[in-house]
Amino acid sequence: MDNVYVDKKHCCGCGVCAQICPVHAIKMVEDEEGFKYPKINPEICTDCGRCRKKCSASSEIKKVDSKFYAVRCKDEELLKKSTSGGAFSLIAKEVINEGGIICGAVFDENFKVKHILSEDISKMRKSKYVQSDIEDCFEKIENELSKGRKVLFSGTPCQCHSLKMLIGENENLITVSLICRGVHSPLLWEEYKNWLKGEDEIKSYDFRDKRRRNDAHTVAYTIGDKETAVTMNEDPLSRIYNKCLSYRPSCYECSYCSADNDFDFTIGDFWGIEKFKPEMYDGNGVSLVITHSEYAEKIIEKVKDEAIVYECSKEQAEQTALKEPAKESILRKLLFKDLVGSKNGEKIQLILKKYGQ
Ligand SMILES: Cc1cc2nc3c(=O)[nH]c(=O)nc-3n(C[C@H](O)[C@H](O)[C@H](O)COP(=O)(O)OP(=O)(O)OC[C@H]3O[C@@H](n4cnc5c(N)ncnc54)[C@H](O)[C@@H]3O)c2cc1C
Numbered sequence: 001m002d003n004v005y006v007d008k009k010h011c012c013g014c015g016v017c018a019q020i021c022p023v024h025a026i027k028m029v030e031d032e033e034g035f036k037y038p039k040i041n042p043e044i045c046t047d048c049g050r051c052r053k054k055c056s057a058s059s060e061i062k063k064v065d066s067k068f069y070a071v072r073c074k075d076e077e078l079l080k081k082s083t084s085g086g087a088f089s090l091i092a093k094e095v096i097n098e099g100g101i102i103c104g105a106v107f108d109e110n111f112k113v114k115h116i117l118s119e120d121i122s123k124m125r126k127s128k129y130v131q132s133d134i135e136d137c138f139e140k141i142e143n144e145l146s147k148g149r150k151v152l153f154s155g156t157p158c159q160c161h162s163l164k165m166l167i168g169e170n171e172n173l174i175t176v177s178l179i180c181r182g183v184h185s186p187l188l189w190e191e192y193k194n195w196l197k198g199e200d201e202i203k204s205y206d207f208r209d210k211r212r213r214n215d216a217h218t219v220a221y222t223i224g225d226k227e228t229a230v231t232m233n234e235d236p237l238s239r240i241y242n243k244c245l246s247y248r249p250s251c252y253e254c255s256y257c258s259a260d261n262d263f264d265f266t267i268g269d270f271w272g273i274e275k276f277k278p279e280m281y282d283g284n285g286v287s288l289v290i291t292h293s294e295y296a297e298k299i300i301e302k303v304k305d306e307a308i309v310y311e312c313s314k315e316q317a318e319q320t321a322l323k324e325p326a327k328e329s330i331l332r333k334l335l336f337k338d339l340v341g342s343k344n345g346e347k348i349q350l351i352l353k354k355y356g357q
Helices: 016-020 050-054 076-081 087-097 137-146 157-167 186-197 236-242 249-253 294-303 330-339 348-355
Strands: 026-030 036-040 067-073 101-107 113-118 151-155 173-178 202-209 218-223 226-231 265-269 287-291 307-312
Touching (some): 067 294, 087 287, 113 137, 137 151, 137 157, 157 173, 186 202, 287 294, 330 348
Parallel strands (some): 173 265
Antiparallel strands (some): 026 036, 218 226
8 A cells, every 4th residue: 555545635644544553564754844644664564454444534523413511610720721711621620530541732841742641631731733743642542441441532623533433432532622723833833943942941832821811812931031922913923823824734624623523522712702601701711612422411510510601502602613624825835835844943034924924
């Protein structure tokens, strides 16, 4: 077999194919844009076809009935540490109380974004708008499930679907999908960090800081001893993200832009809550929580002591990312043409100036 995917746009880079290949003929390799794709070693491949059968692109996610909630945790400290209304932490805590373990995205020591498994969710909080590397987490999840342990996986919808394709029916697997517009290229992020830090060290980076009570539309970072906080509108990297110029090719063909995907939960920002539930809104974030399973409904009941929960209609919860994928413009092609081959952040200033204004 030459390739797992027919078109690059069908590959979300989850790595399931590499994990299940019985002869280890597949490796995940970064392309020139910095996104990982499977590469098959033809000398080892036996053409068994398992990789294609288990690929999430080979089957659409089922659509199910859903319920819609606005959720805001009552603990103000937890709220500040969360991107939206703290729904992820509230749900994860219940699963941990049931003896489960959580898989979510963190910054590693070099601020690379990757998934880990842990009972400590503190580093998983906060959205990192870069494609997260699953590394060997799916294998570890299989291992935990085989011991009869509950596992909550939180990630982009493509990652959640891939994991469900790998595992099949298993009542101990709980999937929490983010509403997702797209993910930045890891190469763009790497080069941006190189440029930003110069000879210094990145001490912290927050894509969605809450100090201005502006729905977390502030980017805040500390380089060496210098702290910077700017609105997303003033931040060229956020502008590139908001113009959808730096996403993985599959994001522009995303088939998960729906409120009714067959996960346990879909969570995101509750944009517009101030219009019909103003008492829940103070600029510090409210979560949109969509439940798709009985288990998720039970969790919603349980979190009611620790959160303000308001059931709403599908119409009230609507947002673009639940309806259609991001549109790819010609500027995306040009941005990556400029980025390819960049080392030590050398091309970033040009890219920020050209595309981040
Ligand atoms: C790339 C991306 C795009 C998004 N786009 C939208 C959108 O268009 N509309 C919308 O309403 N919401 C979007 N969100 C979701 C939103 O930003 C919050 O992450 C979500 O509401 C959870 O907030 P919280 O307060 O419950 O959780 P938090 O405590 O802030 O938890 C964040 C959760 O996101 C996961 N996560 C963080 N970064 C990544 C990553 N790179 N890949 C996979 N998982 C990650 C963590 O594992 C954790 O579970 C997006 C998130 C990401 C990461």
